Amino acid sequence: MTLSRQQPIATMRCDRAWVEISLAALAHNIRQLKHLLSSRTQLMAVVKADAYGHGAVMVAETVLQAGASWLGVATVPEGIELREAGITAPILILGATHTPEQIKAIAHWQLQPTLCNFKQALVFAETLTAMQSEVLPVHLKLDTGMSRLGPPWQQAVEFVQLIARLPNLKIASIYSHLATAESPDQTILRQQQRNFEQAIAQIKDAKLPFQNEQTQPALHLANSAATLTAQDLHYDMVRVGLAMYGLYPAWHLSPIDLKPVMQVKARITQVKTIPAGTGVSYGHKFMSDRPIQLAVVGIGYADGVPRNLSNQMTVLLRGQRVPQIGAITMDQLMLDVSAIADVQEGEVVTLLGEDGTEKISADDWATQLNTISWEILCSFKHRLPRVAIAEVRG
């Protein structure tokens, strides 16, 4: 007998477990966010880390159509993936890039780098000169209080002075990143804003001579939380990640209606009754105290379901919550479905998302696991196909 792949992969996508992406919810969220922005402010959709696990190319195509005009990625390969898919919108690499190989790829694929230190700026100028490259738009990152990338804001004039003198570079924007925009207490946020404005004022006052013809650099500071906080934080562009995926950075920041874009679903692969006193899964961490109708589901920690939720999570089946029992294993987990009549193999359970009136969100998991919803969204592995759906929920 010869083995052949009878079924194309595409039709097997929802056979076991998958991530559902509502492109309609995504477009809705972009339109909602645009309502908050004045006409001078552009929307950069942050699609780093495979669009927070949602699938970078399909997310990028959808948000550009819905009104975003820039894309933000973390790395050069993430930018190249979008270009290879035919996306022509401007792409800012938010992370640091250093090597001549990275710089060549940036120039070749027309990506736009973040410059965040003096030495790196010199390597860019040298490499671009050696390549006889055209003038490359670059984005200067200042550290106003995050203590991550960028020179301290007090060195802003010196930094701009250096870059202004270098050939082949043109300053497209000057930006910074906020450390505490999710907090109801705005003290640190406003201090960072004052630092940013002071740095910008000092650069203006210095009246630096620019080597290349220079238009006014754009200014940007806001992430999702700051975008939802106040318009005076928006400047020329906002860089939105989490909110566009339909989650609120904090409960007090909900001036608009956002809809979660991602749902995680899997199928029941076996149903059976176990008697009272039966251990379930590795380590027998669950013992039945009565006969139980047990369902096995084809999703596990290798797909991104956190093992720390073992015996602590519920999933949705036919619009009802059912408890997960025993240790979550690499590829499978078990449920107690005794409360639901006549459960069938092949039925779909919802791990994250909505079913009827019930709902489980990334925020629920984040609270249970003492982490943040950003990490939950990014945790689903590539073994789960991303399946786009058209409908909007909620």
Ligand SMILES: *Cc1c(COP(=O)(O)O)cnc(C)c1O
């Ligand atoms: C990831 C990132 C963002 C987006 O942050 P959210 O809180 O998800 O909106 C914005 N700016 C920079 C520099 C980032 O790295």
